[in-house]
Amino acid sequence: xxxxxKAITPANSITRRDFLGGAAGMLAAPWLRPAGAKAQIVPxxxxxxxxxxxxxxxxxxxxxxxxxxxxxxxxxxxxxxxxIATCNLAFTLMGEKTGAFQTVIxxxxxxxxxxxxxxxxxxxxxxxxxxxxxxxxLRQSLIEFVYGGGGLMGVHGTxxxxxxxxxxxxxxxxxxxxxxxxxxxxxxxxxxxxxKLDDPAHPVNQAFAGQGFDYRDEFFRVHxxxxxxxxxxxxxxxxxxxxxQQGPAYGKLERADNDYALAWVRQYGRxxxxxxxxAHNPYVFWDPKMLQFYLAAAQFAVGDLPAPTTPSxxxxxxxxxxxxxxxxxxxxxxxxxxxxxxxxGGPTSQMAAGxxxxxxxxxxxxxxxxxxxGGSSQQTVSREITKKxxxxxxxxxxxQVRLKLDAASVRLLTYHVxxxxxxxxxxxxxxxxxxxxxxxxxIAEPPPEVLDTIERLxxxxxxxxxxxxxxxxxxxxxxxxxxxLKLCNGRSKRIGACAPATAExxxxxxxxxxxxxxxxxxxxxxxxxxxxxxxxxxxxxFSVEYPPDGSMSMPGIAQSIGLFNKVSVQLAKRGEQ
Numbered sequence: 001x002x003x004x005x006k007a008i009t010p011a012n013s014i015t016r017r018d019f020l021g022g023a024a025g026m027l028a029a030p031w032l033r034p035a036g037a038k039a040q041i042v043p044x045x046x047x048x049x050x051x052x053x054x055x056x057x058x059x060x061x062x063x064x065x066x067x068x069x070x071x072x073x074x075x076x077x078x079x080x081x082x083x084i085a086t087c088n089l090a091f092t093l094m095g096e097k098t099g100a101f102q103t104v105i106x107x108x109x110x111x112x113x114x115x116x117x118x119x120x121x122x123x124x125x126x127x128x129x130x131x132x133x134x135x136x137x138l139r140q141s142l143i144e145f146v147y148g149g150g151g152l153m154g155v156h157g158t159x160x161x162x163x164x165x166x167x168x169x170x171x172x173x174x175x176x177x178x179x180x181x182x183x184x185x186x187x188x189x190x191x192x193x194x195x196k197l198d199d200p201a202h203p204v205n206q207a208f209a210g211q212g213f214d215y216r217d218e219f220f221r222v223h224x225x226x227x228x229x230x231x232x233x234x235x236x237x238x239x240x241x242x243x244x245q246q247g248p249a250y251g252k253l254e255r256a257d258n259d260y261a262l263a264w265v266r267q268y269g270r271x272x273x274x275x276x277x278x279a280h281n282p283y284v285f286w287d288p289k290m291l292q293f294y295l296a297a298a299q300f301a302v303g304d305l306p307a308p309t310t311p312s313x314x315x316x317x318x319x320x321x322x323x324x325x326x327x328x329x330x331x332x333x334x335x336x337x338x339x340x341x342x343x344x345g346g347p348t349s350q351m352a353a354g355x356x357x358x359x360x361x362x363x364x365x366x367x368x369x370x371x372x373x374g375g376s377s378q379q380t381v382s383r384e385i386t387k388k389x390x391x392x393x394x395x396x397x398x399x400q401v402r403l404k405l406d407a408a409s410v411r412l413l414t415y416h417v418x419x420x421x422x423x424x425x426x427x428x429x430x431x432x433x434x435x436x437x438x439x440x441x442x443i444a445e446p447p448p449e450v451l452d453t454i455e456r457l458x459x460x461x462x463x464x465x466x467x468x469x470x471x472x473x474x475x476x477x478x479x480x481x482x483x484x485l486k487l488c489n490g491r492s493k494r495i496g497a498c499a500p501a502t503a504e505x506x507x508x509x510x511x512x513x514x515x516x517x518x519x520x521x522x523x524x525x526x527x528x529x530x531x532x533x534x535x536x537x538x539x540x541x542f543s544v545e546y547p548p549d550g551s552m553s554m555p556g557i558a559q560s561i562g563l564f565n566k567v568s569v570q571l572a573k574r575g576e577q
Contacts (some may be wrong), residue, residue: 076130122151147269151301181226185251269438318565330372
């Protein structure tokens with residue numbers, strides 16, 4: 001990483017007014033103060049003119065609501081890149097012109113307190129070199145923000161954020177995992193590289209119209225924890241066209257796998273994450289194609305541009321087909337056996353008797369080629385962490401869960417609660433835990449009198465509720481799909497059913513199907529999937545269940561997965577015709 005002639009001196013914060021030069025008022029926040037005269041190298045009139053001419057004229061995706069992007073550009077132990085100010089201005093003007101987002105720029109670590117972070121949709125660490133902050137509470141806040149669904153962007157020097165500089169000595173390994181890589185070795189700052197699109201049709205790559213291109217910038221060669229088992233690579237060096245020996249070398253550049261990724265996306269929990277190394281030189285941010293690329297990345301990060309994040313190494317024809325269909329298949333513990341979970345009475349759920357710990361469920365899913373799982377409050381976390389998987393777990397134990405899921409390339413989508421509390425404070429604890437573990441859906445049968453509260457919490461925490469349906473008339477207050485549908489009528493679409501996959505449940509529940517439990521009967525799967533496709537139903541997850549004894553030897557489970565994959569490919573091809 002070459003040092004620029006003029007260093008950027010850390011300061012507290014810069015707002016839109018510093019960049020736009022208008023009469024707009026300062027954003028009211030105690031941690032935002034005007035920067036001193038020497039705090040930022042503001043791009044000159046000619047750079048500003050070039051940026052304004054290059055900015056996209058409209059958003060790539062219509063914003064779902066007003067979005068806020070926090071840009072943090074502190075450097076510690078390093079002078080800072082000249083491109084930081086250019087990037088800040090480009091993003092500020094781009095967000096304003098397209099209406100895609102509003103930016104707030106800060107260098108004050110206290111902005112990462114939970115009460116401040118929750119004001120934002122995504123965090124953009126703009127070329128942030130060095131150990132930005134060491135406060136464990138602030139680091140925990142950033143992790144929980146992303147894992148619970150907040151976006152994270154990083155460019156160039158962000159690959160060595162939270163390292164001790166100089167030397168890039170690791171100080172926060174989980175951040176490296178979350179952003180997707182470490183390292184800053186490179187050649188000249190104007191190295192000439194041919195870039196290939198690893199995923200030409202990816203929504204974030206649309207600026208390039210499916211065509212590779214050549215470019216000059218300072219391109220980092222990253223190292224572990226980078227892996228195509230972890231990230232969805234968007235751009236990489238075309239090694240067949242690029243002279244990999246050109247110019248001086250700063251650090252070890254060669255990779256045994258010859259894989260030189262330049263940009264990627266990933267999901268960390270529910271949080272969309274984007275990184276790109278192409279951001280060393282200021283001119284990157286008045287390049288029309290690169291600005292369109294970065295606009296797409298920002299809209300992906302704030303949650304308005306849907307884009308697949310399945311790791312590149314996991315992209316089988318079946319997974320690609322399921323991405324096209326909007327289908328996800330996961331492994332779940334056995335369905336509850338309680339006759340009335342709403343009162344917490346009756347026999348214990350068979351989830352408790354499944355014998356497999358959460359970690360073992362993750363391992364089994366990976367062995368079966370599944371990318372998703374469901375968990376349960378009745379499961380033990382692991383043979384080493386013998387606590388139940390619930391809100392009593394500490395931060396370090398939850399960190400071990402996150403790292404286990406990441407290492408297996410598996411995401412936790414659902415969480416079964418044996419007995420949903422009947423009061424708001426304890427219901428809120430359940431939803432807060434759900435946010436911490438990055439789930440999309442809670443499976444529970446709440447008491448009817450608390451449904452109004454649950455509906456409000458579903459919207460507040462952006463988490464669905466799937467009410468279990470037996471698919472048959474039962475002695476429970478809720479059992480048959482019609483009974484579940486009656487509870488759902490007039491309520492948010494976030495409330496629906498977790499139901500066995502039968503023609504009757506699909507016909508009755510339709511778009512209220514949040515989780516569809518596939519029978520381990522291959523003969524019934526194909527016609528049912530055909531009907532679901534015809535109706536346009538997209539459950540949050542299709543699930544297969546391991547048997548109550550925790551074994552994976554049930555006849556048909558692997559066959560069911562194989563058939564699901566086969567039918568997915570057939571239906572996706574039909575949709576292309």
